[in-house]
Amino acid sequence: MVNIRPFASADEEAIVALWEESGLTRPWNDPLKDVQRKTKTQPEMFLVAEADHGAVVGSAVVGYDGHRGWIYYLAVAKSHRATGLGKSLVQRAESMLAALDCPKVQLQVRPENTQVIAFYEGLGYSTYEAINLGKRLEDDEKAMS
């Protein structure tokens, strides 16, 4: 049995390890800082999947900005993939967002991770054209060095 619950501070190390194992970390995002940032904004929407033996085996960082809902850092430990856990995490994220009257949930897939698109399509997601622009307000790489 796997239980999906909100993040707790004791999960910090395990979450970073899960994101690393899942190939979700990048040099420009300090994962520990990303964990801590989420504990300050809608922390109840930071989902952690915990296995029977207490191990952290999944995550989803969910948020609603008043216009769109977003899912980041969706990850399932290799040991627990293809058991329906990824689907459960997305569905839990969607029900939390729907409860806030969020009209649409969006997510970004890195260009090198296109194989995951079929997973999302199976859950009713479809791609849409948009050009992403971003500007850093805090430089994690500088902060780490």
Ligand SMILES: CC(C)(COP(=O)(O)OP(=O)(O)OC[C@H]1O[C@@H](n2cnc3c(N)ncnc32)[C@H](O)[C@@H]1OP(=O)(O)O)[C@@H](O)C(=O)NCCC(=O)NCCS
């Ligand atoms: C993507 C990921 C979260 C999927 O988790 P999972 O627990 O293995 O997926 P599930 O078992 O819930 O699969 C749900 C459905 O999607 C399908 N599916 C899963 N991965 C798939 C893939 N790569 N391609 C096509 N279908 C896929 C499953 O067959 C299943 O279909 P079914 O409901 O008809 O049986 C997991 O592979 C992962 O952590 N990947 C690395 C991190 C990552 O890329 N995250 C997404 C960032 S955008």
